[in-house]
Amino acid sequence: MKSCCFRRSPGADLIRIADTAIDPDALRRQLFDPAAGAYCGFEGWIRNLNEGETVLRLEYEVYKPLAVSEGEKVLAEAAEKFPHLHAQCVHREGLLEIGDCAVWVGVSSPHRDEAFQACRYIIDQVKVRLPIWKKEFYASGDSGWVNCERCAQH
Amino acid sequence: MKSCCFRRSPGADLIRIADTAIDPDALRRQLFDPAAGAYCGFEGWIRNLNEGETVLRLEYEVYKPLAVSEGEKVLAEAAEKFPHLHAQCVHREGLLEIGDCAVWVGVSSPHRDEAFQACRYIIDQVKVRLPIWKKEFYASGDSGWVNCERCAQH
């Protein structure tokens, strides 16, 4: 277990569930630190196609109490594995349209390797561990819950 | 060699040398595509410390003709290796202050793996191949050209 050699502001590592639009630009500014030489950001966007079906919109259901506590665990694990300065994650709930940002992860660190690795770790874990479900509404009029086998690589 | 299965707008993959501030939010919007489910962005920020010396500001010298042609090669290689929808890179030249964004790379793709990998490939190659040099100005009054042995991991 590596210890983190950088000062970390209390509450700087944060997971949040949002019912309004994510603003990546405002969020990345919160990660600014004069000691940071690298920033890596990831965004999950709602796309118009999944498994060959045309998607019109999407609804996220989130069980907040556990989504937040599990997200906090993920951020803490990332800080152990890839020491960085700051990391945050915001996930949407409710109805989203094509092109909307469903999830944002940002990491700042002195060097780029930790920024990339921590960001990747966080999004990978968030997708498979947080109690969040999405229901897709298709052009055909059908709708369906996406399961993790189908979305694992997205 | 994998072929890219996604339509690519002409000129969508672009390298640019900028003498004014980089606007990551405006740039990421240019990569939007309804078929994109993932976006990965990297930013290099000027930090206040390098090899133990306090840095006050930094000057980038860029040999534009070859920085652009070599950058175009890097973006083309990334598209071969990690098929994605859109990628762009902007690098600053001239004087920068602590916290300024020196380089930005953004990649959008259907799935996140290609977005992360293409983004990482582009920044790694940009740092070691483009004819760009940086001179650091220290609190001590000294200044010095940073060489790639010292900055390789940043």
Add this chain to the structure above:
Amino acid sequence: MKSLTVRYFAMFRENAGIAEETLQLEAETAADVFFATRDRHGSGEPLGHCKVAINDVMASWESPVSDGDEVLLFPPVAGG
């Protein structure tokens, strides 16, 4: 017999037609609750693709359940 409150989420809630119910069950573990309520949440999903929490703490399918516990049944998650 134990009195257990079972909460269904997403697909499970839609299949069950209710968000939660209190049941009297012969159940030792969270897995027992999953199988005892399978007809209600109507899932063909294998246990290994689903998750469970007990009293708002993530648990494993082998976790024991006690009288009065609230058991949360999560279908396959799909964040991001």
Add this chain to the structure above:
Amino acid sequence: MKSLTVRYFAMFRENAGIAEETLQLEAETAADVFFATRDRHGSGEPLGHCKVAINDVMASWESPVSDGDEVLLFPPVAGG
């Protein structure tokens, strides 16, 4: 003897005190140009850490140079 225009960048330009000069050199390859001008660009950097371009095209140190070529000598790069 070949007439070659040599351009210095960054640290090399500062060391040489000039951005470019035209020299008459006995040089077969780009590496020959690097070593022939080493006193002028004053670099202790090993060849392998530096780069070269000929007539605005990235080249290798083994690339041949011809009379009239413009040879660009790049000290270690440090983008990003």
